Structure formats: C-alpha cells, structure tokens
Amino acid sequence: MKPKTSIEGLAVYQPGKNPEDVMEELGLKHIIKLSSNENPYGCSSQVFTALQDMKDQFHLYPDGASLKLKEKLAEHLEVDSRRLIVGNGSDEIIQMVCRAYLEPGAEAVIADLSFSRYETGIQIEGATPIKVPLKEGTHDLEAMLQAITDQTRIVFVCNPNNPTGTIVRESELSAFLDQIPEHVLVVLDEAYYEYVMDSSYPDSISLLDYNPQILILRTFSKIYGLASLRVGYGITHPEVIESLERVREPFNVNALGQAAAIAALEDQSFVTYCRYQNRRGIEKITNKLEELGLKYFPAHGNFIFFDTGIPAEEAFQFLLHRGLIIRAGFGETVLRATVGKEDENQQLVEALEALI
Ligand code: PMP
Secondary structure: OOOOHHHOOOOOOOOOOOHHHHHHHHOOOOOEEOOOOOOOOOOOOHHHHHHHOOOOOOOOOOOOOOHHHHHHHHHHHOOOHHHEEEEOOHHHHHHHHHHHHOOOOOEEEEEEOOOOHHHHHHHHOOOEEEEEEOEOOEOOHHHHHHOOOOOEEEEEEEOOOOOOOOOOOHHHHHHHHHOOOOOOEEEEEOOOHHHOOOOOOOOHHHHHOOOOOEEEEEEOOOOOOOHHHOOEEEEOOHHHHHHHHHHOOOOOOOHHHHHHHHHHHHOHHHHHHHHHHHHHHHHHHHHHHHHOOOEEOOOOOOEEEEEOOOOHHHHHHHHHHOOEEOEOOOOOOEEEEEOOOHHHHHHHHHHHHHHO
C-alpha cells in the first residue's frame, strides 16, 4: 500500500494539550486553557434552547444545503444567499478551496507565519506553497504580489492574522486586490472578524462587488463560541460557489451545528458583550507586557502574540506548571495567548510577572 506522494511529508496534526491530562500529570487542581482562541464566555444561551428543540431529529440526515442557515446568514450579512457556502468549520472550506483550485504544478501564496492549515491543504493536493515572510507581523502584500506567477491559483490572506493578531488595512487590501491577475483567487480568512474594533479594517463584503476573485471565510467557532459544533462559512461569487459545491461532501454540516448557528446569529448582544470584554482583556494584558518591557504585536483578534526573550518551550513549561496552557511552537522566544475572562487574564499577567 502506498499513499499518494503529496502526503508523504505531512505531519499528523497534534492538538494542543488536553487540560485533564495536564492536571493529572502536574497534580494541579485547576487549569486555564488559553491555547486555541476559543471564547471564554461560551456561547449565547439561546443556543441551548435551539439544541433542545433538535432532540427528536438525531436519526435524520441534516439539510445538506444548509438552506435555513444560509438564509439567516444572507439576512444578517445583507448578501444574496447564492453567494454563501457553509462548511464543517472554516477548516473544511480551506480544504474545499484547495481541492477545487489546486493540482500538482499549481502554486499558492501564503504568509510565513500564518494559519497552518493553508500549507497542509496546499500540500495534500500536491501543489506548491510559496511562503512570503511577514513584515512587522503582518502580510507583506507587495511581496505577496511579486510571488504570484502563471502557476499561482490561490493567495491566502489571514486578517487578523493567526498567530500574530495583526491586520491588513482596507486601503492596502484594495490596492492589492486591484493588482491581482484574473487567474488567482484571494482567500480572505476573517475567522476573528467580529473581534476587530479598528476603523481601518476592511469591509470585505463591499469589496466583493468590485473584485469577483475574493472568497471571504468566517466562522462560528470564535466569537459565537460554537467551536465544538464545527460551522464556518464562505462569502464569494456564485462562480466560485459552484466550484466549491462540486467538491463539497453531501452532508458536510451537522444538524445541531446548523441549528446552533442560526440561534447564535439571533443573539448579537452576546457578540457585542464578548467583543468589549475581549478588548478590556487585551488592554490588561498588553499593559502588563509594556510594564515588563516585552514586545508584542497590536492584537486585533482574541489572542496576543508576544516575545518573552526566553526560549519559548521554557516559558511555556513555566506557565504550564502554574496551570496556564498557552501556545508555543511559532519561533524561538515568541508565544501566543488567548484572551480569557477577567480572572484568567489576571492569572496570566501574574504568571508573566513571575516569569520575567
Ligand atoms: N482560520 C483561522 C485563521 C483560524 O485561526 C482558525 C481556527 N483556529 C480557522 C480558520 C478554523 O476555524 P474553524 O474550522 O473552527 O472554523
């Protein structure tokens, strides 16, 4: 048996540390998980009612077209529902776009450092990732344009960028899109869209009218707090939708996820609350980073990327032994921490103070 050549070099995905395992291993009574950019406030309570109402439908296949959810999204986003695709998390839409647009010999441009699933998706199709270094923590759009060749099919722009948290501004993005050749699709990954409070952040949906080559990705896993139910969506042109629909699994989004996402969309006050709480958390943590003289990038999502000057694995272990799971593995001395609830952020800043 021989699997296809393109997957030979791929590593098996390693999820972050499981809190129960860490508690047992280190004999801790309490663990704070700030490693996966989840919403510490959970989800809207309206989701619980919607899920209760689903309890007599577990034996039925879900609506394969996610019609009701698409209608709700269309109304919320003020877009035609024919411009929408729903996925089993936005992870699945990343996979679908790679499946639909890439093949051996094709290239896709990504930023180095950015969300790791782009590179995996590209490699699975036997295509070549072209990595362009970040500039001050964000996408170097000029250099990304220059990396485009006749073989390029996709450019991934993660905005805000995971893991650095930085954003590409509307003026920069518009100028970039104006120069994108016709054979290239730009995937704008806006998984953290709802957290952004900066007025220069692009209104990407309005850019769709002038640029038929954009696919915007958003998710219910972050501010809506539904990561376990796996619902993400894409907004793009009907022509791109058609290509994605060709490679989509028939029942890709489960019924509970669809029902939960509809209920979550109806509770925008929960979203507003989480956005403000998150901003307060960012201020608290960045104030402490400044006080300690540590470098960090402006944080526009629900996480902060900072440099402790200490080997990342060492700093990670120090925090882990104090009951905090954050994320290392991005570079020599840098770490990423998700913004938690007030008391969790307090514990994080105290631990950082002890570390430095
Ligand atoms: N894009 C980015 C930038 C992310 O950070 C994540 C989650 N970590 C995803 C996509 C995937 O999210 P999901 O599949 O849960 O929608």
